[in-house]
Amino acid sequence: MQKTFTYPKFDYVRPPELADGKPGHYPIVVVGAGPVGLSAAIDLAQLGQDVLLLDNDDTVSIGSRGVCYAxxxxEVLDRMGCGDKFVDKGVSWDVGRTFLREGEVFNFNLRPEADHHRPGMINLQQYYLEEYLI
Structure with missing residues (x-):
């Protein structure tokens, strides 16, 4: 495991139907607590839906498969209540430049107008995103 991030552990929560033997009914089951599964479950819960979120691990992703967020x-993270925390932790950028040897061959600006609330992109490891969503 990496030494730059302390992986949180989330205790197993025993579903009540295992204790009383009565089957539970969940109209929506989200399988996987990565960024997409967590976001889907939060979005649905904010809309008043009963959601069961399942995952096979007791921590956030080890390592990082996602690092760059547009x-x-x-804006979606803002709606879920963790946009500010995410932006504060990450590296913000709007302009990209590509070089070949000594010369610039391409450049782009993801936020040409100055009045946007958020930067064009944020770089931040996926495990932070998952921890903030949880």
Whole structure:
């Protein structure tokens, strides 16, 4: 495991139907507590839906498969209540530049207008995103 991040552990919560033997009914089951599963479960819960979220691990993702998040993803994180925390922790950027040897061959600006609430992109490891969503 990495030494730059302390992986949180989440205790197993025994479903009540295992204790009383009565089957539970969940109209929506989300399988997987990565960024998409967590976001889907939160979105549905905020809409008043009963959601069961299942995952096979007791911590966030080990390592990072996702690292770069666009402005639209940041808007979704705002809706879920963790946009500010995410932006504060990450590295914000709007302009990209590509070089070949000594010369610039391409550049782009993801936020040409100055009045946007969020930057064009944020770089931050996936395990932070998952921890903030949880």
């Amino acid at each position: 402005k639209r993803a940041l």
